[in-house]
Amino acid sequence: MITQFHDHHLSAEALDQIFREARSYNGWLPRAVSDEQIHAIYELLKMAPTSANMQPSRIVWVKSDEARARLVECVSDGNKDKVKAAPVTALIGMDIDFHDELPWLFPHADAKSWFEGDEEGRKEGAFRNSSLQGAYLMIAARALGLDCGPMSGFDADALNAAFFADDPKVKVNFICSIGYGDQTSIFERSPRPEFSKFNTIV
Template sequence: MTSLALDPAAQDLLFHEAHTARAFTDEPVTDEQIAAVYDLIKLAPTAFNSSPLRITLIRSAEAKQRLLRHVASGNQRQTAEAPVTAILSADLDFHEKLPRLVPAKPTLKDAFADADARAASAQLNAGLQIGYFVLGVRAAGLAAGPMSGFDAAGVDKEFFGDGRQRSLVLVNIGRPAESAFAPRQPRLAAEEAVTSL
């Protein structure tokens, strides 16, 4: 694709050859790998640099059992086998960090005093960051298995009892096993999805 600046190997790593992983080896995913992913994706844009995404890593057998109670049956095996599962959530009180993140606009925190508007902004911008996170995991040479098949209210109660975070997506992370990938499903062509006015 000559119209892209990204070289073909990087395109393959991030998109062409990347699939949602459903099986993983037992090779560990380190805190350093996740920190490197976050240090990359934190640079991508969010409104007002709000950065509301929070990442809770589920590694231990005890934490996995707590999580699995809230995961749809079709997603339980892959979640149990993944070296780490990330709960990606929106920090509903992200505005408390805005004076440090956007010091030129000290009144920006007050703009999010309304809880409903703040929650909507948190979810939208954390949603952007979820996409960045999946690409960051792939950029680290790992496979990602993002899932929405879980009881979000149950996960929130189990892991975020203070009500400050709202879980949005679970992502299993690890090295892909041989049976990790299903055949790619069809996608819309550009002419079906893109309109120029």
């Protein structure tokens, strides 16, 4: 059990909700997720750090029946039922031209110039930081009482064509269903390593 290190340390119950008792769900209860809840998730995740505040994620929240049907066609067979049942699935995309927004997102320096002419560097930055933002999304959703089911089983080209075709510099990173998880859809938690297995303090 983590001891209290700071006056504003979250309660054990909150840490359980966000981390220790949270699971990746495969099935969903028939409960809706509102637009207000989606906005609340974003208002939290956008506050978390990215390099030079680049904010490269571009998120499509798949909620309508029509959009859900299109998404089902883009995911692997093992994920189709998960997407069909989920009240909303977030498509976490990454904008390779995120640097165009840096003059107002990071006004402290000429950060746009750091990335101009370096598409490979932008791809690396976009992937790393949109991955961070996807993780922040899951933490925010759990903090707000929702459950998550992140997935990487999809046809990226098909998904990009179906949802990001209007801006070819945006590519999907991963997807995450959000809702109220069905406890019967999960199995016993897989092992988690002790600190000494994969960590070193030097």
